[in-house]
Amino acid sequence: xxxxxxxxxxxxxxxxxxxxxxxxxxxxxxxxxxxxxxxxxxxxxxxxxxxxxxxxxxxxxxxxxxxxxxxxxxxxxxxxxxxxxxxxxxxxxxxxxxxxxxxxxxxxxxxxxxxxxxxxxxxxxxxxxxxxxxxxxxxxxxxxxxxxxxxxxxxxxxxxxxxxxxxxxxxxxxxxxxxxxxxx
Numbered sequence: 001x002x003x004x005x006x007x008x009x010x011x012x013x014x015x016x017x018x019x020x021x022x023x024x025x026x027x028x029x030x031x032x033x034x035x036x037x038x039x040x041x042x043x044x045x046x047x048x049x050x051x052x053x054x055x056x057x058x059x060x061x062x063x064x065x066x067x068x069x070x071x072x073x074x075x076x077x078x079x080x081x082x083x084x085x086x087x088x089x090x091x092x093x094x095x096x097x098x099x100x101x102x103x104x105x106x107x108x109x110x111x112x113x114x115x116x117x118x119x120x121x122x123x124x125x126x127x128x129x130x131x132x133x134x135x136x137x138x139x140x141x142x143x144x145x146x147x148x149x150x151x152x153x154x155x156x157x158x159x160x161x162x163x164x165x166x167x168x169x170x171x172x173x174x175x176x177x178x179x180x181x182x183x184x
Contacts, residue, residue: 033156036164040152043171047145050178054138057131057181064128071124075117082110138181144174 085107089099151167154160 032161036152036156040149043145043148046174047142050138050141050145053181054135054142057135057138061128061131061135064124064131068121068124068128071117071121075114075121078110078114078117082107082114085110134181137177141174141177141181144170144177148174
């Protein structure tokens with residue numbers, strides 16, 4: 001190798017060292033760096049799963065809200081039909097006209113229908129609230145995972161290994177909320 005090539009190779013090596021120092025890459029070959037990076041990737045995957053589940057709960061809540069609205073509307077329709085029939089019977093009775101014998105049976109049917117619709121409304125409302133509660137729990141899990149990822153990034157940039165442990169605490173909290181959010 002010529003003297004000029006040796007000098008060029010030395011300059012390239014010097015420049016690479018300066019760049020590593022400037023970018024903070026010196027020490028990136030340490031074994032715990034790879035472990036931090038791998039754990040961060042795992043935390044990011046858990047965050048993605050929690051975010052997806054949270055979004056699915058939001059969608060389920062929206063579907064249940066629509067169902068709840070339909071049930072409430074059906075309940076109101078049954079009540080209105082009952083009131084119309086009752087008013088009709090009262091008007092006929094006040095006019096001295098005979099009330100149809102099946103009117104009482106229809107009135108009873110409307111009452112039963114209204115009760116059934118009210119029960120379905122209450123069930124849909126409870127399910128909707130459950131889905132929203134689950135969404136909120138999973139959103140907390142996502143937030144904790146994101147904080148853990150940030151702590152791991154700080155750990156790598158600052159070379160403060162204890163920050164990795166702080167990240168693990170947040171990740172453990174994220175896992176706890178993820179599991180809680182999946183429980184019925």
